[in-house]
Every structure is written in C-alpha cells, then in structure tokens.
Amino acid sequence: MGTADPATYPLLRSQTALLAQALRLVARDGYRFWAYQTTPTERILQAVRKLDERHAVLLDPQARAVRRRARLPVAHLLLAPLTAMPPDNPRSTWPMLLLADQPLEGENLHRVELSPDPKRPLYWVAWRDGEWGATYILRVDKRGRVTWFLEEAFYRELLEEALLYATRGDWPRLVTHLKAMGHLPMFSGVWSQLQEIRRRVHQVWGDRHLRDPEGRWKKPPWGAALEGWPRVPLSPVGMxxxxEEAPRTLGEWWEMHRKGGA
Known part of the structure; x- marks a missing residue:
C-alpha cells in the first residue's frame, strides 16, 4: 500500500509536540481510532516500513486528502520523540501511537472516548521507574474541551509528594519537586491539575506558616519554584x-546512531 522510505519519517521535537499533534488529529481532524504499541529501538526502521506497507502511514498531506475523499482509511503514526527516550539504554523499546479515521484491518484499535471520565482513555507514556508508563490521558474537561490530563495515579503521586514536603516543612525538596513539575506539558488539563497541587500546598503551608509573630503575611519559601510555571495553559494551535537541528528524520537519527553519535 505505502511506498515511502521510513527514513523520511519526520521526528517530533518533544513530548509536548507529540501531545499537541495527537490532540489536533483527534479533536480537529477526526482521527477517532487509536492503538499504543512499542518496538525494539534497533528495529524501528523495519517497524515503520511494515506499518507503512499495511496502512500507508507515511503518505504526504495531499495523498492523505485523496484517500479521505475516496473514503479509504487514513492512518498517522506518531513516534516518541528522542527527548523522551531513556538515556544510555540502546536496548530500549520505542513507543508508537497509531491513529486512524476508520478501523484498520489487522489492528486492534480502540475508539477514542471523548468524555470527562472515559473507561478506556487514549493515553501516552513517559519513561518512569525504569519502564514506559501511562502518564497522559486525553479526555474532556469541565468546559467540554478535549485536552490532556495527567493519568490519575501519577497525579496523585505528584500531589502526595508535594503535600508530604509541605507538611514536613522540607522546603528544598518541595522546591525541587515543584520545579520538576513545571517542565510537564502544560495543556489545559495538566495545567489545571498542577494549579490544584499548588493550591493544596499553599493551604498546608498557610495553616502552619501564614503569619509571622509580628502579624505580617509571610512569603512562601517555595514561591520562586513557581516562576517557571506558565500563567496560562498551552495551546496546541501553531505550536x-x-x-530544526539534526536529527530531523528517522533516517538522520539512524545514521547518527550507527556512528555512535546518538
């Protein structure tokens, strides 16, 4: 079916870029079927070639438009960005997200559930605790907008760690924790969850440390950690x-990898 060279596959620049692309494809362009899978990193070219032969995932936009007008299935493949890959782990697996506008023959695709509480949400992963773990889920927020949220268990983990440090008055660790959270992809769902963590931390701190003995309001010792947090959520539009620098394609990465430069 597909005829493109997998080496031409354009790599995404970051986790944020991948999440933005997936959000656009689902919410704007109607790609409502999905599957998450991985392949050994050393076999990534073969895996992309096989998926292209089966589902034409490497078509250019014009060819995709022709297929859609002909009411044929159209598929997109999103590879985890290199910035998300575990360092110094040549035997790792490479995560992939397959999106389609119709069911694909031979693929066990799930239908995207666009609701506030999906039973099987579309998810994406991050490298956590030595493995790929579901970290971001796509669902509808209170205003009916489709956006990314942190997976609930991961969100609770971040919240509980922040509250532990705040309760103990361990400001150095709290600052480190909050700064790390500031690097998460701040789509509106994630942003709202982190604002709730900030509010809860401030509440715990305020219960114990809000006023000094002279009655003046005190500045939180961890407040500077929030300076890197965006004041408003990210928008996937125009991102x-x-x-811009190599490796920009899968082929460029492969050549650098073979030479020991990746």
Whole structure:
C-alpha cells in the first residue's frame, strides 16, 4: 500500500509536540481510532516500513486528502520523540501511537472516548521507574474541551509528594519537586491539575506558616519554584512540532546512531 522510505519519517521535537499533534488529529481532524504499541529501538526502521506497507502511514498531506475523499482509511503514526527516550539504554523499546479515521484491518484499535471520565482513555507514556508508563490521558474537561490530563495515579503521586514536603516543612525538596513539575506539558488539563497541587500546598503551608509573630503575611519559601510555571495553559494551535537541528528524520537519527553519535 505505502511506498515511502521510513527514513523520511519526520521526528517530533518533544513530548509536548507529540501531545499537541495527537490532540489536533483527534479533536480537529477526526482521527477517532487509536492503538499504543512499542518496538525494539534497533528495529524501528523495519517497524515503520511494515506499518507503512499495511496502512500507508507515511503518505504526504495531499495523498492523505485523496484517500479521505475516496473514503479509504487514513492512518498517522506518531513516534516518541528522542527527548523522551531513556538515556544510555540502546536496548530500549520505542513507543508508537497509531491513529486512524476508520478501523484498520489487522489492528486492534480502540475508539477514542471523548468524555470527562472515559473507561478506556487514549493515553501516552513517559519513561518512569525504569519502564514506559501511562502518564497522559486525553479526555474532556469541565468546559467540554478535549485536552490532556495527567493519568490519575501519577497525579496523585505528584500531589502526595508535594503535600508530604509541605507538611514536613522540607522546603528544598518541595522546591525541587515543584520545579520538576513545571517542565510537564502544560495543556489545559495538566495545567489545571498542577494549579490544584499548588493550591493544596499553599493551604498546608498557610495553616502552619501564614503569619509571622509580628502579624505580617509571610512569603512562601517555595514561591520562586513557581516562576517557571506558565500563567496560562498551552495551546496546541501553531505550536512548532519538528526539530530544526539534526536529527530531523528517522533516517538522520539512524545514521547518527550507527556512528555512535546518538
């Protein structure tokens, strides 16, 4: 079916770019079927080639438009960005997200559930505790907008760790924790969850430390950690998706990898 060279596959520049692309494809372009899978990193070219032969995942936008007008299935493949890959782990697996506008023959695709509480949400992963773990889920927020949220168990983990440090008055660790959270992809769902963590931390701190003995309001010792947090959520519209420096394609990465430069 597909005829493109997998080496031409354009790499995404970051986790944020991948999440933005997936959000656009689902919410704007109607790709409502999905599957998460991985392949050994050393076999990534073969895996992309096989998926292209079966589902034409490497078509250019014009060819995709022709297929859609002909009411044929159209598929997109999103590879985890290199910035998300575990360092110094050549035997790792490479996560992939397959999106389609119709069911694909031979693929066990799930239908995207666009609701506030999906039973089987579309998810994406991050490298956590030595493995790929579901970290971001796509669902509808209170205003009916489709956006990314942190997976509930991961969100609770971040919240409980922050509250532990706040309760103990362990400000150095709280600052480190809050700064790390500031690097998460701040789509509106994630942003709202982190604002709730901030509110809960401030509440715990305020219960114990809000006023000094002279009656003046005190500045939180961890407040500077929030300076890196965006004041408003990210928008996927107009976001730069692809890197400007090599490796920009799967082929460029493969050549650098073979030479020991990746």
């Amino acid at each position: 730069r998706l692809y890197p």
